[in-house]
């Protein structure tokens with residue numbers, strides 16, 4: 156049973172890898188965003204507290220988030236955990252250490268899907284799909300055979316997602332750096348940070364993560 160933090164900017168495939176680790180290894184993803192939404196909808200005493208705080212526009216305190224994570228860990232004493240969205244600060248990282256230690260657990264790895272930012276921008280902003288049959292293309296990596304004509308259905312209409320523009324992608328990368336900057340040095344100092352090549356194919360990234368998880372203790 157291993158406990159890991161999975162980090163990676165939008166577009167690096169973190170969600171795909173987390174889903175796979177859950178399906179293949181029975182790990183449980185503890186996403187603080189999901190946990191807060193679930194708590195809020197549950198009507199439990201702590202859930203009502205979360206709802207009142209969120210409705211007032213305040214941030215839910217570390218103490219409440221930590222309590223929710225603790226409750227969740229206690230429902231699955233022998234599953235590995237994937238922490239997502241927490242910790243974001245050094246204080247939270249210390250709280251997480253304590254929370255795990257109280258349960259005889261510890262953090263095994265902080266796995267970051269590292270990306271080449273320029274290449275990621277190119278990868279994301281080049282995507283487009285056929286408006287008629289939905290097949291996916293890319294300006295550089297998978298253009299249509301005849302410019303402007305879908306290889307599959309012959310349509311000449313294409314769509315691009317409004318989020319797939321350079322400014323949005325760069326803003327998301329900046330947000331990611333700002334979110335991880337406070338905790339990476341904390342875990343670097345403990346020797347827990349492992350980087351995998353987030354630009355590799357989904358299968359390659361999976362193999363790199365598996366190799367880390369399968370290292371002898």
Ligand SMILES: [Zn+2]
Pocket residue numbers: 285286287288289290305306307308309310
């Ligand atoms: Zn088409």
